[in-house]
Amino acid sequence: MKNKHISTVLTRENLPEAFVQVFDSVAPYIFFLSVALVSLCFISALIFQNRTPDSKEVLFLNGDYEKAFKIWSRIANDGQEEAQMMVGMSNYVGLISVADKDQALRWYKLAGDSGNEYAQFTVGRFYESLGNPHDDIEAFKWYRKAAKLGNSFAQHKIGLLTLHGKGVEQDYIRAHVWLNLASSKGSLKANSERKKLENRLSDSELKLAREQAVKCLTSAYKVCP
DSSP, rough: OOOOOOOOOOTTTTTTHHHHHHHHHHHHHHHHOOOOOOHHHHHHHHHHOOOOSSSHHHHHHHHHHHHHHHHHHHHHHHTOOOHHHHHHHHHTSSSSOOHHHHHHHHHHHHHHHHOOOHHHHHHHHHHHOOOHHHHHHHHHHHHHHTTTTTOHHHHHHHHHHHHHHHHSSSHHHHHHHHHHHTTTTTTTHHHHHHHGGGGSSSHHHHHHHHHHHHHHHHTTTSSSS
């Protein structure tokens, strides 16, 4: 008796009903799991793309400053803030050539204009180090940008400049506001200055300063003196 091979096309109609029900119940989960895995692979590639042995950080750590600088320069020209800061630092200290502080300041300003609080603080430090009244005004401006992004170091600086009337009109209440804000983030120096300043303030002035500090913080630094 000859064996007959019968080809059967599987369709939903000839599958057992229980199997179809199980398949229908898990199919959406299989789809979403597949999408999640693909997304995870994509995100991982983005996160770790600069952590390969040829990454700029590894090149820098191994002392290959010239190659690292070339990579940072390319990325900095594309507007990447951290790269702009690294190019600025490299120019400031003369990492691969003669130091060029004007170029360093240009790159830090670019990063600061993009909203990088550390770059803004660095620009403020640069101007303050020059030690003349006009540069103190610039220092205050850049410190204030960083302070309003929550940078406690800049908040401390704003407090000190306002306390001593450098780059801005002297104002004990405003100085207390910023020293108080920096203190609330754990700055020991700011806290020390705040406590000393409180001896110069009346009860009503201290109350006002504290109210302004709270308003500044709770408004996400949009309403600050």
